Amino acid sequence: MGARLPGVERTFFCLKPDAIEKGLIGEIISRIERKGLEIIALKLVRVTRDQAERLYEEHRGKPFYEGLVEYITSGPSIPMVVRGVNAIRLMRNLSGATDPSEALPGTIRGDYAPGSPPGATIRNLVHASDSKEKAEREIAIFFKEEEIVE
Numbered sequence: 293m294g295a296r297l298p299g300v301e302r303t304f305f306c307l308k309p310d311a312i313e314k315g316l317i318g319e320i321i322s323r324i325e326r327k328g329l330e331i332i333a334l335k336l337v338r339v340t341r342d343q344a345e346r347l348y349e350e351h352r353g354k355p356f357y358e359g360l361v362e363y364i365t366s367g368p369s370i371p372m373v374v375r376g377v378n379a380i381r382l383m384r385n386l387s388g389a390t391d392p393s394e395a396l397p398g399t400i401r402g403d404y405a406p407g408s409p410p411g412a413t414i415r416n417l418v419h420a421s422d423s424k425e426k427a428e429r430e431i432a433i434f435f436k437e438e439e440i441v442e
């Protein structure tokens with residue numbers, strides 16, 4: 293439905309383990325639906341170390357990298373593919389700023405993620421791709437094309 297309309301794109305979005313621990317699955321999915329975006333693939337998984345390293349390749353070597361890999365592999369996550377006009381930008385906007393202390397009320401991180409102590413891994417509930425290239429790369433880490441309902 294609509295995959296080839298102008299401006300329609302797909303993005304990778306993931307509920308991290310803290311979102312599931314806190315019982316926020318329904319709340320976060322509701323926000324995606326209310327915004328008029330379509331979920332075209334979704335599963336519940338324990339992210340493997342290999343998947344985490346591929347997802348966060350760009351951060352390898354940074355001080356927070358090891359803590360980040362530990363965080364995303366610490367419990368179940370829900371990776372998904374979301375489709376819509378400007379889906380990449382919209383999912384970044386719905387998510388809010390990386391640091392929950394900077395994330396505005398009305399965003400997922402702004403409404404539900406507590407502040408992180410300085411130097412600690414930032415537990416901010418969700419991941420959203422930041423470009424078309426990254427979206428396609430990140431989708432491929434978690435989904436085969438035949439698992440995506442286009």
Ligand code: CDP
Pocket residue numbers: 351356360389390412413414415416418419420422
């Ligand atoms: O997730 P987002 O694209 O907003 O942020 P990022 O800069 O790509 O960082 C990826 C993830 O690393 C963040 O979502 C945080 O969970 C974590 N992070 C951290 O623990 N400490 C930092 N100083 C920066 C990021």
Ligand code: MG
Pocket residue numbers: 422
């Ligand atoms: Mg990022």
